[in-house]
Amino acid sequence: MMVETPTTAKGSHADAVATASVVALAFSINGRHCAVETVATAMLLDVIRDQLGLTGTKKGCDLGACGACTVLADGRRVKSCLALAASYDGADITTIEGIGTPDRLHPLQAAFIRHDALQCGYCTPGQILSGIALLAEKPKDIAAIREGMSGNLCRCGAYPNIVAAIAEVAGL
Amino acid sequence: MIKMQKQGPNRARISGGVAEALHHDSAVKHVTGGALYVDDIATPPGTLEVYIAMSARAHARVIRLNVDAVRAAPGVICVLTAADIPGGNDISPTPTEDDPLLADGLVQYVGQALFAVVAVTVQQARAAAKLARVDYEELPAIITVNQALAARSYLEAPYVMQRGDVEAAIAAAPRRLSGRMEIGGQEHFYLEGQAALAVPGEDDDMGIYCSSQHPSEIQHTVAHVLGVARHAVTVEVRRMGGGFGGKESQGNLPAAVAALAARIARRPVKCVYDRDDDFLLTGKRHDFRVDYNVGFDDHGMILGLDVMHAVRCGMSFDLSQPIADRAMLHADNCYYLPAARITSYRLKTHTQSNTAFRGFGGPQGMVAMERIIDEVAATLALDPLEVRRRNFYAHRDRPDEARAVTPFHMRVEDCIIDDIVAELSETAEYQRRRADIRAWNSSSAIIKRGIALTPVRFGISFTKTFLNQAGALIHIYSDGSIHLNHGGTEMGQGLNTKIAQVVAEAFQVDYARVKITATTTGKVPNTSATAASSGADLNGMAARNAAETIKGRLASFVAEREGVSANDVQFWPGCVAVGGRVFTFDEVIKDAHMARVSLSATGFYATPKVQWDREAARGRPFYYFAYGAAVSEVAIDTLTGENRILRTDILHDVGRSLNPAIDKGQIEGGFVQGAGWLTMEELVWDEKGRLLTHAPSTYKIPACSDRPGILNLALYDRGVNSEDTIYRSKAVGEPPLMLGISVFAALADAVASVADYQLLPQLDVPATPERILMAVMRIQTG
Ligand code: FES
Ligand code: FES
Numbered sequence: 001m002m003v004e005t006p007t008t009a010k011g012s013h014a015d016a017v018a019t020a021s022v023v024a025l026a027f028s029i030n031g032r033h034c035a036v037e038t039v040a041t042a043m044l045l046d047v048i049r050d051q052l053g054l055t056g057t058k059k060g061c062d063l064g065a066c067g068a069c070t071v072l073a074d075g076r077r078v079k080s081c082l083a084l085a086a087s088y089d090g091a092d093i094t095t096i097e098g099i100g101t102p103d104r105l106h107p108l109q110a111a112f113i114r115h116d117a118l119q120c121g122y123c124t125p126g127q128i129l130s131g132i133a134l135l136a137e138k139p140k141d142i143a144a145i146r147e148g149m150s151g152n153l154c155r156c157g158a159y160p161n162i163v164a165a166i167a168e169v170a171g172l
Numbered sequence: 173m174i175k176m177q178k179q180g181p182n183r184a185r186i187s188g189g190v191a192e193a194l195h196h197d198s199a200v201k202h203v204t205g206g207a208l209y210v211d212d213i214a215t216p217p218g219t220l221e222v223y224i225a226m227s228a229r230a231h232a233r234v235i236r237l238n239v240d241a242v243r244a245a246p247g248v249i250c251v252l253t254a255a256d257i258p259g260g261n262d263i264s265p266t267p268t269e270d271d272p273l274l275a276d277g278l279v280q281y282v283g284q285a286l287f288a289v290v291a292v293t294v295q296q297a298r299a300a301a302k303l304a305r306v307d308y309e310e311l312p313a314i315i316t317v318n319q320a321l322a323a324r325s326y327l328e329a330p331y332v333m334q335r336g337d338v339e340a341a342i343a344a345a346p347r348r349l350s351g352r353m354e355i356g357g358q359e360h361f362y363l364e365g366q367a368a369l370a371v372p373g374e375d376d377d378m379g380i381y382c383s384s385q386h387p388s389e390i391q392h393t394v395a396h397v398l399g400v401a402r403h404a405v406t407v408e409v410r411r412m413g414g415g416f417g418g419k420e421s422q423g424n425l426p427a428a429v430a431a432l433a434a435r436i437a438r439r440p441v442k443c444v445y446d447r448d449d450d451f452l453l454t455g456k457r458h459d460f461r462v463d464y465n466v467g468f469d470d471h472g473m474i475l476g477l478d479v480m481h482a483v484r485c486g487m488s489f490d491l492s493q494p495i496a497d498r499a500m501l502h503a504d505n506c507y508y509l510p511a512a513r514i515t516s517y518r519l520k521t522h523t524q525s526n527t528a529f530r531g532f533g534g535p536q537g538m539v540a541m542e543r544i545i546d547e548v549a550a551t552l553a554l555d556p557l558e559v560r561r562r563n564f565y566a567h568r569d570r571p572d573e574a575r576a577v578t579p580f581h582m583r584v585e586d587c588i589i590d591d592i593v594a595e596l597s598e599t600a601e602y603q604r605r606r607a608d609i610r611a612w613n614s615s616s617a618i619i620k621r622g623i624a625l626t627p628v629r630f631g632i633s634f635t636k637t638f639l640n641q642a643g644a645l646i647h648i649y650s651d652g653s654i655h656l657n658h659g660g661t662e663m664g665q666g667l668n669t670k671i672a673q674v675v676a677e678a679f680q681v682d683y684a685r686v687k688i689t690a691t692t693t694g695k696v697p698n699t700s701a702t703a704a705s706s707g708a709d710l711n712g713m714a715a716r717n718a719a720e721t722i723k724g725r726l727a728s729f730v731a732e733r734e735g736v737s738a739n740d741v742q743f744w745p746g747c748v749a750v751g752g753r754v755f756t757f758d759e760v761i762k763d764a765h766m767a768r769v770s771l772s773a774t775g776f777y778a779t780p781k782v783q784w785d786r787e788a789a790r791g792r793p794f795y796y797f798a799y800g801a802a803v804s805e806v807a808i809d810t811l812t813g814e815n816r817i818l819r820t821d822i823l824h825d826v827g828r829s830l831n832p833a834i835d836k837g838q839i840e841g842g843f844v845q846g847a848g849w850l851t852m853e854e855l856v857w858d859e860k861g862r863l864l865t866h867a868p869s870t871y872k873i874p875a876c877s878d879r880p881g882i883l884n885l886a887l888y889d890r891g892v893n894s895e896d897t898i899y900r901s902k903a904v905g906e907p908p909l910m911l912g913i914s915v916f917a918a919l920a921d922a923v924a925s926v927a928d929y930q931l932l933p934q935l936d937v938p939a940t941p942e943r944i945l946m947a948v949m950r951i952q953t954g
Contacts, residue, residue: 055212056205058413060363061447065868068363096205109203113195116833119841120664121202122363122413128203150877153868155363155414156664157844158837159879 025089029054030098036085044088045069045080048095056096056125060153067152070126071095077133079151096125099132108132111165119156127152131166139170186745188683190673190899193833197669197688198411198662209413210367210383211444219369219440220249222290222433223297224425225304226452227279230315230522230861232308234277234286241303242289247296249437252288252429256436259399263428265389265421270488271525273397273428279308280487281523282862283452285425290433290441313522315861317354317461317484320519327485327492327518333500333789335579336511341476345467349551352464353543354936355536357484358457358529358849359865361873362663364413365445366423366454370430372438376400378431380407384423385415385661386701391693393424394431405431410690415663416845417528420701421490422454451866455527456855458495459484462540468548472559476511479503479540483533485518486525492518494635495526497786499533501793504579505541506589506629507563512579522861528703530845531909534630539850539937542626542913546920550932556917557593557602557625564589565629568894581790584797586894589627592801592823597625600803600821600884609805613925618810621818622922625803626914630907631794632705633782639700640779640795642710646675646718648771652758654679654686659699660711661691665905666834667707673830674712674898678719680743681757696774705798705903708830710777712898718775726760729769781895796895798902799888800824802843802911804880806918810926813945815919817847819882822911827893827902836885839908846912848874851919851939919944927951 023040026033029052036051045062048054048071057080060068064082071080072094100106108131111117118124127149134148145166146159154162188194201207239251254261254276264271275286287304291297314320342348368382368390378398384390387407395402407427412419430443445453461482467475481499485492500514545563549556565587566572576583597603602625609621634640644658656675662668668688676683693699700710726748727741734750742749748760765771784793802822808815822843826835852872856864865871893900916939923933926948933947 053214054205055208058209058364059211061868063447063867063869066363096203100204102200102204102206105200105203112203113199116195116199116837118196118199118202118664119666119837120363120412120414121196121198121207122209122664124202125205146877146879150875153363153873153875155361155416155845155873156837157841157874157879159844159874159876160840160883160885161837163876163879 023086025085027088028092030094038085040086042085043081044071044083044085047085048080054095054097058122058125060122067130068123068126070129070152072129072133075133075136077130096128099128108135108165108169111169115161115165115168117158117161117165119158123152123154127154127162134166135170142167142172145170184745186676186680186682188673189677190830191828192673192831194669194673194683194831195833196666197672208410209364210369210381213369213381215369215442216371216440219442220290220292220433220437221294221297222288222429222441222443223294223301224285224429224449224453225287225289225301227275227282227284227286229279229308229310230282230313231311232279233311234275234279234306235309236305236307237287238305239287242300245296245300245303247291247293248300249290252290252432252436257397257432260396262396263393263424264488265424265491266489268489271490273425283524285453288429288433290437313861315521315523315857315859317459317482317519320484320521321482321517325520327489327520331497331516332513333579334513335577335581338476338478338511338513341511342465342467342478345475346469347551348465348467349547350465351547353462353540355460355462355539356938357459357526357855358853359451359855359871360416360418360456360529362412362414362416362418365447365450366419366426367444368423368427368430369440369442370427370434371440372434376404378405378434380405380427380431382407382409382423382427383412383419384409384427385412385419385663385703386421386423387661387691387693388697388699389421389701390423390427393428397428397432398435406692406694408690408692409661412661412663416530417532417703418454419663420528420703422527425453447868448866452863455486455490455525457529457849458492458526458533458536460499460536464540464544466544466548470552472548472552472554472562474507474509474548474563477509479514481514481516483516483518484521484523484526486521486523488525490525490527492526495528495533497635499537501580501631501635502534502537503541505538506565506627507541508565508575509579514579523857530842531906532704534906535846535910538628538910539913539916542917546917547932550924555606557597560627561590561593580793582792582794586796588825589629589799591890592799592825592888593625593627596801596803596821596823602803605805619807620810620922620925621805621807622918622920622925623803623805624914624917624921625801626917627801628799628907628910630798630910632709632798632903633779633793633795634700634704634706635784635793637782637784640706640710640782641700642714642777643696643699644711644714644718644775645695646715646722646773646775648722648761650762650765652685652761654681655689656686656715657689657695658711658715659691659696660707661702663702665707665838666831667702667711669834670708670830671711671715675715675719678716679723679757680745682746705905705907707905708901709897709903710779713777714775716775716898717777718773721773721775722771725769726764729764729767730760796893796902798825798904798907800907800911802914804914804918806915806922808919808922808944810948813941813948815941815944817880817915820880820914821884823886823888824908824911825888825891825902826904827891827897828900829887830899830901832887835887835904838904839885840883842906842908843911844874844879846909847915850912850916850937854938854940923947923951
């Protein structure tokens with residue numbers, strides 16, 4: 001008898017990686033051109049973290065439910081753990097490393113610090129990228145920020161300060 | 173030579189001392205993606221990955237485990253079973269020896285580690301694990317609290333705390349009521365899953381980088397499993413992406429598996445759980461059934477209380493004994509009970525071994541007590557807040573011997589809950605809003621509102637007295653920069669920031685001069701877990717003691733040179749003053765080094781006054797108590813059970829805050845997590861013991877849109893610890909979680925409005941929309 005794995009939802013995109021064929025992809029990552037070879041089933045998150053070595057993007061669930069892996073693809077937010085890398089061939093990808101640096105912070109990064117919008121920090125890169133995309137959509141009030149950020153979980157519960165930081169940059 | 177300086181201290185205050193609202197020390201790294209977690213560490217070439225294969229049965233003998241096909245699969249380096257363990261096959265956090273690293277012939281929950289596959293990539297390891305052949309002989313499994321109670325499936329004999337003649341008190345009471353409450357568990361869902369990297373060195377050496385609240389225990393466990401002395405194992409923790417108690421003992425498995433794999437493969441090995449596996453492998457908050465029988469008078473004064481806690485511990489002890497004990501120690505919350513008995517059953521079930529979770533049993537004990545108060549108030553048609561106030565322990569400044577003793581015979585000497593509740597009910601306009609809500613409800617057919625104010629009193633100290641100790645290590649380098657290390661771990665609670673503030677304050681130097689370094693067993697040995705909210709209390713004191721040792725040496729050195737007494741040397745902001753002359757801190761350090769003065773010291777601290785006789789259930793398990801209160805207002809839809817927190821007001825006591833920004837974050841976060849546990853987070857197992865809610869798609873934690881529409885939070889500004897804690901602060905990690913009880917009580921109040929407050933509906937934890945809807949329907953049909 002085979003082992004019945006007690007997991008059911010585990011998706012097997014990860015298992016498939018071992019056997020799939022290799023594809024050559026080219027992205028712009030944080031303004032730099034990048035060519036990578038990867039298996040056709042590879043997820044964008046794994047390419048960013050493991051092949052490009054950009055570990056600021058986090059894996060919280062690998063199931064598209066927590067938002068820790070959020071990056072921007074052509075300016076729109078994408079949960080990179082659910083995004084097939086191959087479908088982003090030619091895209092312009094921005095990760096947390098491309099937003100600002102410690103001495104030249106993006107206004108939202110600075111606002112997160114000012115408002116203490118983080119505790120353990122694990123969700124923070126995803127929150128910031130999600131927040132930047134939300135700001136571009138011009139949220140009209142606090143309720144729109146709360147709704148717009150509801151795909152990014154923070155188990156430390158820093159929500160009040162996360163909302164305050166985004167609201168400040170939005171001028172609300 | 174020391175140069176004389178003419179000018180006095182150039183600044184009135186250092187920057188970043190105690191009580192400043194500094195941002196988290198890693199804030200810049202967090203917002204730029206530069207903060208490293210275990211899975212972000214650049215691994216040495218050749219690093220392998222390991223996957224833990226799990227039992228598919230809740231209770232079974234493993235008749236045959238054939239991993240030949242697994243070994244032969246692509247990328248697989250080796251397969252580990254119980255037979256491969258050179259030392260002990262046990263990773264229990266206590267001396268109970270009931271947590272095997274890898275199952276040896278017997279499995280006791282669905283998800284138990286059965287064998288481990290080491291491969292080039294974890295994807296290969298996971299795919300290969302499916303090729304194993306396992307034959308089970310199924311045994312009867314006990315899954316639920318009620319099954320375990322019926323089968324008398326106990327981990328240990330029931331434990332009782334008692335004070336007074338409970339039967340007589342209840343029998344003589346003018347009023348009595350009894351009831352039952354089911355309280356669900358909670359998944360930690362730290363956003364960073366369990367993770368460990370093991371790097372073998374020369375001899376028997378093993379280096380472990382992991383995400384753990386308890387590096388010393390990881391060290392002890394790895395040494396035990398590998399059969400080597402503890403000095404061969406060094407464990408380092410820079411930070412965790414959340415812990416919440418779930419990384420107090422549960423990190424033992426991934427670290428020990430990675431270490432075993434690294435020993436056998438002779439290469440570095442990483443073990444990182446994915447989210448589903450984390451749900452299945454690890455223990456959770458204990459679920460409880462609480463039965464109660466209470467006697468009271470017409471004013472709502474409680475005269476006698478008899479409470480039974482049935483605690484689902486899972487397949488082994490883990491930390492269940494102290495957790496179940498703490499639930500009993502908080503079964504009174506803020507209330508004096510003239511006669512009380514708490515009986516606790518520690519149930520063995522064939523499920524994950526439940527473990528520490530923020531509050532450590534306290535929340536379960538407390539929510540049941542709050543429920544009892546609400547029922548007493550409903551029976552008498554009194555405002556529950558009035559009943560709460562009447563039953564509070566005697567106030568610190570109005571000692572009343574007769575109303576100060578707990579069911580475990582400890583005198584409560586620092587009670588300030590009356591003050592906090594009085595202030596909060598004023599600022600939150602509790603009375604006016606309660607009246608408004610009742611008026612509003614009478615004219616609203618479908619949407620109903622509820623409001624409740626609930627208090628928290630939480631005991632601070634490990635109840636195992638020996639754990640109340642900590643160490644620290646400080647080096648000052650010859651350029652005057654300071655290296656700080658202590659036994660506590662950083663999981664987002666800002667511990668490192670606070671301890672660095674303490675050290676800056678002690679030396680009177682700027683915070684920026686103090687470098688916070690990763691926790692490692694190689695620098696500070698034999699530490700306790702960063703748990704029980706005690707991180708800053710214990711490690712702050714130890715770090716200050718280390719600083720004082722160095723300051724003492726510096727003072728003697730300067731005094732001798734200047735021909736004065738050491739008592740005349742003072743540390744001023746950025747400088748040292750002696751006999752009317754002032755030297756910069758840097759100069760003093762440089763010259764002390766030239767004069768061969770040691771600039772490195774350890775510090776140690778052991779909490780005074782605590783003593784606990786567990787056998788007799790008497791003593792002083794807690795050094796002090798932390799207090800707080802919250803008022804929540806909610807709205808429910810009586811057609812769907814859907815609900816929302818409209819507003820929450822919190823007033824919380826942190827003594828004299830070491831860092832108000834960090835403390836406020838802990839309070840908000842604790843409240844959100846507590847409200848999540850009580851209202852939405854639901855764990856479901858099927859009758860075969862399979863956890864059905866093992867992913868974020870089925871297990872909901874609070875999102876941004878779930879937080880209260882309005883959240884007003886204040887620190888209790890008259891707060892001062894009456895005990896001599898670090899700068900008179902109070903612990904803050906756990907107590908605020910129980911502020912979430914206000915939401916639960918407010919939901920019950922909203923449901924009660926359906927029957928015009930004639931009775932309080934039965935409502936269990938979590939009060940999900942389904943449960944609320946059922947409660948509404950029950951109450952409507954009378
Ligand atoms: S890791 Fe992608 S959504 Fe959680
Ligand atoms: S800061 Fe810890 S999960 Fe958001």
